[in-house]
Amino acid sequence: MKIIHSPRHLGHSGHVELMNGRVVPAFEKPERVAMILNAIGERPFGTLIEPAAHGLDPLMKVHDEDYVRFLGEAWKLWTADGRDFPALPSFWRAPGMRTDIVPKTIDGKLGHYSFDAGCCMVAGTWDAVQAAADIALTGVDLVAGGEKSAFSLCRPPGHHAHAGTMGGYCFINNAAVAAQSFRDRGAARVAILDVDYHHGNGTQAIFYDRPDVLVCNIHADPLQEFPYFLGFADETGAGAGEGFNANYPLPWGTDYTGWSAALDAACARIEAFGADVVVVSLGVDTYKEDPISQFLLDSPDYLKIGARIAALARPTLFVMEGGYAVEAIGVNVANTLEGFLQR
Numbered sequence: 001m002k003i004i005h006s007p008r009h010l011g012h013s014g015h016v017e018l019m020n021g022r023v024v025p026a027f028e029k030p031e032r033v034a035m036i037l038n039a040i041g042e043r044p045f046g047t048l049i050e051p052a053a054h055g056l057d058p059l060m061k062v063h064d065e066d067y068v069r070f071l072g073e074a075w076k077l078w079t080a081d082g083r084d085f086p087a088l089p090s091f092w093r094a095p096g097m098r099t100d101i102v103p104k105t106i107d108g109k110l111g112h113y114s115f116d117a118g119c120c121m122v123a124g125t126w127d128a129v130q131a132a133a134d135i136a137l138t139g140v141d142l143v144a145g146g147e148k149s150a151f152s153l154c155r156p157p158g159h160h161a162h163a164g165t166m167g168g169y170c171f172i173n174n175a176a177v178a179a180q181s182f183r184d185r186g187a188a189r190v191a192i193l194d195v196d197y198h199h200g201n202g203t204q205a206i207f208y209d210r211p212d213v214l215v216c217n218i219h220a221d222p223l224q225e226f227p228y229f230l231g232f233a234d235e236t237g238a239g240a241g242e243g244f245n246a247n248y249p250l251p252w253g254t255d256y257t258g259w260s261a262a263l264d265a266a267c268a269r270i271e272a273f274g275a276d277v278v279v280v281s282l283g284v285d286t287y288k289e290d291p292i293s294q295f296l297l298d299s300p301d302y303l304k305i306g307a308r309i310a311a312l313a314r315p316t317l318f319v320m321e322g323g324y325a326v327e328a329i330g331v332n333v334a335n336t337l338e339g340f341l342q343r
């Protein structure tokens with residue numbers, strides 16, 4: 001299995017987030033990548049490659065052009081006011097406020113293009129974001145080119161990013177960009193299986209009215225957990241996409257027994273869909289020691305998750321999403337990939 005990664009993720013460092021009412025160092029930290037690479041390096045299956053450049057066009061297949069342009073200029077606008085510290089949004093719309101205008105100032109634009117204060121930007125963020133999308137697209141090149149699987153070690157993650165909105169540490173939706181690229185490369189039906197602890201609200205929203213991309217999410221119940229305002233079981237798609245979105249919300253304290261029942265249901269849905277290719281949004285914040293999450297999966301469980309995904313017997317691209325227990329993130333990611341390859 002080829003592992004695609006880039007040191008350019010390191011440009012997204014020194015950022016912060018608003019957690020429990022305080023500005024704290026971001027949980028989505030650079031060390032996550034090194035821990036994953038170290039763990040994979042100890043296994044007999046990973047070949048590391050760097051991404052090829054794909055430009056912005058593939059991003060704009062799923063994201064709004066003005067949003068992508070904003071991501072590229074945000075740091076310049078922020079520092080133009082003399083601010084040399086991380087950029088965070090502070091102001092958002094309430095229902096009933098205008099949505100047909102884009103503010104002229106960076107503080108207004110940050111609020112227009114975000115849904116939370118989890119999307120902190122620094123000087124190197126945009127370069128890291130572009131590299132992460134290239135990592136996902138290089139994974140598509142490999143799998144669409146005939147490889148059975150690949151692992152796109154994306155950082156920052158992407159599954160919370162909507163077409164025109166960043167949030168939850170996510171700027172460009174790497175998995176959505178990959179799914180669209182598979183469609184453009186001839187796959188008629190693409191399934192996205194999001195196993196991150198948090199609902200992939202952005203991925204759901206991007207494909208919500210489309211029958212060609214099935215989105216399945218297994219995640220913490222939004223009544224209890226971020227992203228709070230999307231991810232309920234009654235969200236099954238809209239228009240032509242009705243029936244092509246499936247959410248499996250689970251309560252805090254869910255262990256592998258409960259979690260794997262949802263995985264079996266999601267895999268059955270993917271099999272019934274007849275997916276030509278599967279994109280896995282691989283978050284391992286389902287782990288029992290994750291600092292911001294409340295599920296109880298343990299490291300051996302990720303071997304079983306990988307094996308269950310392999311049983312789909314479809315070309316598969318793993319795209320890295322969340323996982324914040326840095327000391328265990330490597331083992332849990334490597335176990336998922338090993339379980340997949342061992343089957």
Ligand SMILES: NCCCNCCCCCS
Binds near residue numbers: 118160169225226292
């Ligand atoms: N207590 C809720 C804090 C959530 N903060 C954002 C989490 C983003 C996860 C990305 S996978």
Ligand SMILES: [Zn+2]
Binds near residue numbers: 196197198283285323
């Ligand atoms: Zn997550």
